[in-house]
Amino acid sequence: MEKTKEISGNTYGKFFVVTTWGTSHGPEMGTSIEGCPKGLKISQNDIQIEVDRRKPKDPKISTTRVEKDQVEIKSGIENDITTGETITLTVKNENTRPQDYKNVTNAFRPGHADVAYFIKYGNSEKNTIANETGGGRASGRETVSRVMAGAVAKAILKKENNTEIFGHTIQIGTVKANNFDKNFIEENSLRTADKSAFPAMMEIVENARKNGNSVGAIIGITIKNPPKGLGEPVFDKLDAELSKTLMSIGAVKGIEFGSGFSAATLLGSQNNDQMEIKDENIHFLSNNAGGILGGISTGEDIVIRLAIKPVPSIATPQKTITKDLENTEIQVLGRHDCCLAPRIIPVAEAMCAIVLTDMLLRNL
Amino acid sequence: MEKTKEISGNTYGKFFVVTTWGTSHGPEMGTSIEGCPKGLKISQNDIQIEVDRRKPKDPKISTTRVEKDQVEIKSGIENDITTGETITLTVKNENTRPQDYKNVTNAFRPGHADVAYFIKYGNSEKNTIANETGGGRASGRETVSRVMAGAVAKAILKKENNTEIFGHTIQIGTVKANNFDKNFIEENSLRTADKSAFPAMMEIVENARKNGNSVGAIIGITIKNPPKGLGEPVFDKLDAELSKTLMSIGAVKGIEFGSGFSAATLLGSQNNDQMEIKDENIHFLSNNAGGILGGISTGEDIVIRLAIKPVPSIATPQKTITKDLENTEIQVLGRHDCCLAPRIIPVAEAMCAIVLTDMLLRNL
Amino acid sequence: MEKTKEISGNTYGKFFVVTTWGTSHGPEMGTSIEGCPKGLKISQNDIQIEVDRRKPKDPKISTTRVEKDQVEIKSGIENDITTGETITLTVKNENTRPQDYKNVTNAFRPGHADVAYFIKYGNSEKNTIANETGGGRASGRETVSRVMAGAVAKAILKKENNTEIFGHTIQIGTVKANNFDKNFIEENSLRTADKSAFPAMMEIVENARKNGNSVGAIIGITIKNPPKGLGEPVFDKLDAELSKTLMSIGAVKGIEFGSGFSAATLLGSQNNDQMEIKDENIHFLSNNAGGILGGISTGEDIVIRLAIKPVPSIATPQKTITKDLENTEIQVLGRHDCCLAPRIIPVAEAMCAIVLTDMLLRNL
């Protein structure tokens, strides 16, 4: 018997259990959610809004493929109310235009997963071109399923604790965001919160695009009003679960909480968040912990930063090899994102929402 | 019924299943390993060596508590050969000296998990002092169970693929290691591989200690000869699992693979690892991916860096609050580590070994 | 937050992981299968055949509702070949005719799950009538998802070991089958293998129906050429897993393997299956074990019998209570099965196929 391609890596969560399915070549992408409490108000439109945020915003940055992504509710929500049973959500695949992938036929794309899949599974799919393996479960297309589940999770967190999760681009190339205007985030194609830094960021992206290149970025995720006390001892700490799920997003290569890597240069007296009572509540004088102590949320803002690598698909010629193990050179043409930061943000928010909801239900 | 403190956060792994148990107040710390193949040669001494590496190396850096930690094999290994059944390993708790914790009685230690546990579980344990909660499963003591399991995992990886996992301190305060002498790592109390940087690193640690303070660090983990093709699609990517387990170690606040956060400033053409065929094998011209592409190991060295926060327990006076929600000031006296990097290294290595072994067995 | 109705009871299997979803009120019923090896040949029609076997065969015995149940493949099978990714299969719900359920509005049906759901979940769904709860996940409609997954499992077992699984009715009322003609099973509406016993069995069923009553039955399941060595030690023994999944089918109230309950009256010397070598193979002189020893398949036929209770929905007046906890009398009218045996057979076969496939993949 030939090996299965997946050993149950499609599911996340113990109480709010999200399973994604479907490949970009198949007819549908789907997500199943088990454990969603009944009686939650959520409409198709609430989910559609999040799915739409994941779509390309600007042809200067992102692919020009049109993804319609109409969300369909197949089970678990009736009359905009969850029934307490498994929620199944799908979107159809359309407009796949495989010919876009056909111009480079037998060579692996540097920085891309296709060579890793070749190393793992071998040349068993003889009839497919090397870079079509990316059309499977490793494709970024899979993240639409995560965003659908995240929309449900966000609704739970909003209802339970008025929790809000938002991401923004805080660095592209060497340009850092220094100002924070929350309203600006969804108004610009890079999802930065710094209006004054936006032009310089945009210039870097446009230069890269013009030169057949791509750029990396850092994004920040803030979780305001997170439920307190989330996270379980030992392996299932809150920051451990967030790290797993955020690192499971393609292109993420680093993650830090609070002071993160800069903690290396701090003394304990600088890094510790001192406390005092203020209005009868625990008040932290700083938030170097990023809202998580001992793997448990304290109620402070959860502050995360993610390193995003440059999109590997670039038109610049690169040395590579073919499936037949011969040397060659590749130029990856076609419609590709140039900077992933703005499109990863809704996915990262979704993963945070899913983790917090799972932990919230474990905690109840 | 009062709530349990743990909802199955004690177990990691799907095929190589590690469960840790025991608290520092109880009689024993233990680890159970399910899924270890039979016929593996491993002696009590092989495990003891790793457990001994976790012990304090130098009173200038670490606690002076003597931890005997004699490993006992309770099941699953007979005559230095695994039987294929559950392996149970234990160490006894001794020399707990609770009076060391008694000098600060009712106040939370800034930067420490005790306030988070209070937020999560409330004041239900009325007879215990605030900072004794750290004696439970959140205690660093729990990591001895991880190291025991890691020793078994290391033996499997060594046998299967001659895999070697080692960590070293690459930054303390602002002093970075620039040279690499592998042999030096276990010869110095900071586990740095840079002999010339060691004195400056040590000076920072000693200054912090003299001043009743502590310091952060960055450690690097290198996995040489990792099995190829490890990692599952979607959520259980290899870097996702490594991130979860490494972030589940107390004091780790950041993690990055390969170029990590510096990828933000790179172009795709700089960050992509180009390939060529060399001696009939796939050869990568660089390793910005840190050995993992699309969540799957390529066979290149896996390169990880971890941000370690300064030890929160410091003698410097800090503002804090009591369990009765009153303001106070605290000086955490007693025997505490001053820089955690050298002691975290064997724990981080253990977690990497456990993850790779689990993925290896999933892959077989 | 209101409680969810399900805590992950929708999934069975560790390596061949089957999750069912959907309720009879919603738009679709679905099944997801993770872990199915790639390269398996299976067409929509192979699955449709099994789903069709589950449909009512004869209006004298079963409901006259027309269930179209057109199987749709949503992911994981392309060009009649499994891709190795999650397989998603669905059927649409049609022709639900809720008015059939409306004639008894507020009273629990004796022998039916509705009162148990009321006890478990309370009167929270105030706008629904008592016996509509049966329309949820407890409905027999859910078993269509099991049959779809079972069809895939059967194809795997057929390919791997030429395994064949078939059930037949061996007792209705006091009439027992004494002859075995395998070809007759699918030719008669009761799925008995005894042509001579069929008229007497049928008479019992028809009498019950005429009298507004229903009848119980015993069905036998035989698994020919089961893979050898299936079943794991301790809790996940093969007979344990079969028992769980078969008992999870509504109306099953008893299960036995091999000599089963009659073993009580046997001596060890009578019940033990003696062995000899025949044609260089292990040959058992009898099969009182029913093909499973110590929880592991020996390769002998696996022989199972299931006790099926009479359908609880009967037109005979019965004492019962309402949701308002008042005494009343009920006659359950509408289209209902009268003897469940023939329709449970394909479901029971499906569960056996799923268990064996899961164990086979665990064993590989």
Add this chain to the structure above:
Amino acid sequence: MEKTKEISGNTYGKFFVVTTWGTSHGPEMGTSIEGCPKGLKISQNDIQIEVDRRKPKDPKISTTRVEKDQVEIKSGIENDITTGETITLTVKNENTRPQDYKNVTNAFRPGHADVAYFIKYGNSEKNTIANETGGGRASGRETVSRVMAGAVAKAILKKENNTEIFGHTIQIGTVKANNFDKNFIEENSLRTADKSAFPAMMEIVENARKNGNSVGAIIGITIKNPPKGLGEPVFDKLDAELSKTLMSIGAVKGIEFGSGFSAATLLGSQNNDQMEIKDENIHFLSNNAGGILGGISTGEDIVIRLAIKPVPSIATPQKTITKDLENTEIQVLGRHDCCLAPRIIPVAEAMCAIVLTDMLLRNL
């Protein structure tokens, strides 16, 4: 790498998670319990009492091996109160007297698991005699771990709902118990509740023993005051979980609930349990359901019967084969139980208690 012998079949439960470990050849047998609520009062003696009930009661029926089985608490219980963390309980192995097993050296015992293990794992353990495989995890010795966990579960159920679980022998050979005197159960070596049937039952057992034979039995398990509403939809129904865990006990070959197999001969009107309101509570006029409807406990007594096969180890000569696949004859001498019913009862009670507790915690 050689195959592991176990793929996570050592664990049962989702919220009250019981893992057993140890083999009869190793130094200790153990059980780990995760998810036990904190604050439960339970002493070493409470657990010891249950473990002692599992010991042989009477040399006429059972093995004369002395099993000391002193329960040791390793974690999770301090000062007779659960701490909320993992509970680890162990007993030492002593008095194994392997020479007892040596008189039959190379032949499989009919009716015993050793041939099944040989079929599954092959002749890899070349230095062991055939019937030593029974000394591993398949040994009845493993059930001491179940009983320890069951004692904790019983304490939870007793505290929460005053639940009581007891088993008794209801048939040996053709002698059935017709009277029920609960007090008599623990007073007689067969654990029957029928004082008048006891002599005839005993005679059957003694005759079998004298003749180098063994006898089967039926045991009944009654659960009084079970918590209401336990059991989850679809696969994790209460009767499904009970069936799995009870069938996972060696020697159990059948299980039925309530009217069980006799339901085949009943009409719906006879088998349905009609209801009325009595003292403002739901009152069932009969209990043919055995306390479980639709997989959910109604609060009525849960009534289970188990078929117990005769002990396969008998002194009567039987045809069998050797590990070298040659025909031979075997007489199994040594100290063996003759009728397993009385010793299985505490194990079956333990499994019921574990299942109900797991379901109770899922339900909370």
